[in-house]
């Protein structure tokens with residue numbers, strides 16, 4: 001069975017920097033450390049409100065990342081223009097609400113099919129691999145396939161935020177069914193949001209999953225153990241789950 005890949009999201013290195021408006025810590029530096037520790041890719045979310053990752057970070061990391069950049073953006077002309085100028089290897093289209101604390105639901109691809117298909121085609125024409133951040137919902141999975149995007153990222157937030165074991169097991173089953181269904185459609189299936197050291201294995205063991213994008217939990221652990229160890233520990237848990 002093939003190994004599962006880890007995309008490390010360094011947004012919250014930038015959150016620490018923005019808290020004081022200093023020049024440190026630099027997410028570009030964190031990305032280099034994460035790659036040295038075994039990250040297979042670096043994910044950054046350039047939000048419209050620039051609460052953490054700044055435009056400067058995107059342009060700098062486009063030059064410094066040695067693995068590959070997965071740039072998360074909302075489906076707006078401003079963000080699509082930046083993506084087509086920077087040309088990261090991957091763009092993941094995500095929903096955004098300015099008032100949200102973090103990404104809440106998945107993209108409503110079914111309800112915005114023409115708009116998301118047009119954005120997907122524009123990015124693909126720029127040589128970018130497109131992923132759609134969606135819930136494990138068959139209507140959304142079918143719509144994602146229809147857009148022509150080769151990748152999806154299943155939103156694991158409801159699983160991560162489950163309030164009890166019954167709810168967690170139900171969310172896990174919903175994700176498992178969605179992952180299998182999407183794989184059956186020929187989509188390359190990633191997953192992410194809210195994954196941490198105690199809930200990642202149940203997701204990582206799903207053989208159809210290509211990559212997990214994990215940020216907040218790794219950066220939080222890095223504050224205690226250091227980033228290199230935080231990344232290595234997460235990668236080890238994922239590989240143990242896949243080889244079990």
Ligand SMILES: CC(=O)[C@@H](O)[C@H](O)COP(=O)(O)O
Pocket residue numbers: 009011045047052072094101102103133192193194215216
């Ligand atoms: C799309 C996603 O799940 C992550 O990129 C998440 O958005 C991290 O950024 P925030 O913590 O700012 O939501």
Ligand SMILES: NCC(=O)COP(=O)(O)O
Pocket residue numbers: 009043153191192193194195213214215216217
């Ligand atoms: N798309 C998920 C991601 O990049 C990281 O999300 P999180 O681990 O910070 O919740």
